[in-house]
Amino acid sequence: MEPREPASTPRKTILLVEDDLDIRDVVQEVLEEQGHDVVPARTGRQALEFLALDAQSPPDLVILDLMMPIMTGWQVLETIRRTPQLADIPVVVVTAATQDRPLGAQAFLRKPFDIGDLLEAIRRLPARVRTI
């Protein structure tokens, strides 16, 4: 398959929530190559801690795994949508779970996914979303 060349994307701060170290590392590497700032989080709780600390300058986008220990992606997603300062951050859900796309996610990718599809989703997502 030919690599999809993502069109140049404005630099974003991306919160990457993923419990699997290997996936987190490689996705972070790819995103940084694309010029994004990546904040990695290993659990849902870590993600929320970061969001709470940085509520004044929240990330531009969240990449969220669903099945994680300590706090699941569904809980993170719900908190984001409930918190007024965070509610308009676009969220890309990336999961190996068999469930359907959760409400409140703007994009949804199933693992294993093509990294090009992830970059494409990031590129196409608007800076801010109107929440449901």
Added chain:
Amino acid sequence: MTAPARNDPDVVKILVVDDHDENILALESILSGPGQDIVRARSGAEALRHVLKQDFAVILLDVLMPIMDGFETARLIRSRDASRTTPIIFLTAAGSDQDMVAAGYGAGAVDYLIKPLNPAFVRAKVAVFVDLYRKTCQIRRQEEALRAAERDRNQALLAGVSQILLRSLDRDTVVADVTQLIAASMADWCLIATVDPEGDPDADAKVSVAHWDPSLSGVADALSQALAGNPAFRASLRGGSRSLVPSTLAEVVERTWEPDPDTWGLMRRLGAGAVMLAPLMVRDQVRGQMALVSAHPTKRFGPTDLSTANDLAHRISLGLENARLYQEAQEAVRARDEFLSIASHELRTPITTLQIHFQRLIRGRAKDVQVTERLRHVLERCDRQVRRLEALIDHLLDVSRVSSGGLKLERQTVDLTEIVREVSERFVDELNQNDSQLVLQADEPAPGNWDRLRLEQLVTNLLSNAIKYGNGKPIEVKVQPTPDGGHIEVRDHGVGIDAAELPRIFRKFQRAYSARPNGGLGLGLYISRQIVEAHGGSIRVESAPGEGSTFMVELPRSSTERIASVETKAQEAQIVADHGTA
């Protein structure tokens, strides 16, 4: 038991036995009247023949007869069951001595008539017995009708219970409905209590109580709760009698376990009379008890009731065992699906990393890594194997999805011809490896409202099967529109399928040639069928061993789905954000 009904119930028969015709004639003229049929006999032997054949309201028997006298005849009449209670009046001449009269009573006479006969006297005495006979007949007829009604009711009850058992496999529903039906029919209230044969012996028993009177349903519920948590009652369920016991509730309760006053009070409010206690047995094991209770202290259950209760207990035991086995099977399926779901999640996670790294290496995007042509070639093979792994996991998961709620379709307008063409192109490498050739006939567009990814999966399954079993001979693929939708045909000229195997191939985990290590999980055709049927279509196969197989799929353009869940493509993958907001 005599069946008085073997006579016309409105005509009463009187047997007159005398060796003198004039005596018989005299009696006939005295007794003849509407509703009274006089039967004559000129000897004891003839009298006995009549008695064998019919019932008489009363027998007038001459004492003095040749060969067999009246006393002897009376004894023989008395010795037969059918005529044991038939009243006998002796006819005797005046001046008979006291001993003879005593002997007559000893032989079973109820009365004497002295000749010459006084007509009024004769009529009055006979009338008493005729009247008695009519009344007895009437009572018997009423009893008979009552028993018939009881039989009908019990038959209806058994039929009703069978229907409930057929209708549902849910234990609680079945027991609730059955107790209700029994309480409404042959008892005042009914109790069914069961224990789980493999469950925790300390766990509560399942108890269901129903009373025919809805205003007592609160009491019935309270009783079932009180009993469910009572350890002594629970123990009595397992250890109880192995055959049906008719008794009274008080006796049963005292013998098996001693209820606290509150529980006994609840029982008394429902009515504590006669009880039929029947064990619910499965394969020689007591699984519970059924109690049919009458609220009336004087009521006794009859033999019809006992046999019905026995029958009920058998049927309910079987029904409950069926429900239990079904539930066990359901749970096993649920556990399997849950396992598959978790397993697939766990398998996908490492594949994700592998795949991303392979892609980056192949595309030359990995930092500080120089990829030679030779390495790229190896990496491409690795990547292909990873994708194969991914497809296998998808198959596993599809199976659990199909069995736990069905495939969800994401319908959109797609062209079946284009899908078949696209998928066929993906097989170029594999065909080359197998020295095989694909002849594609895909000229006319075949548009329809279908799930693109699922149809791709379907065509992929059919093509990889054709290649796998095609023996390297050309594979013909045809796709065309039909008046209702689309038609796909995939024909190979390979090993073919044995007629005996044909019915199995669309089932789960079946491969026609399971002995051959052909790879795959034996799920492809099963999933294919599920995909086609979810679209409201059909798939079939024609095949002969050594001649190859032809798979044919009919897809209706848009259909009444078997599993109704239409989602649009946009929901699954892409972006539904509002671009207008800043």
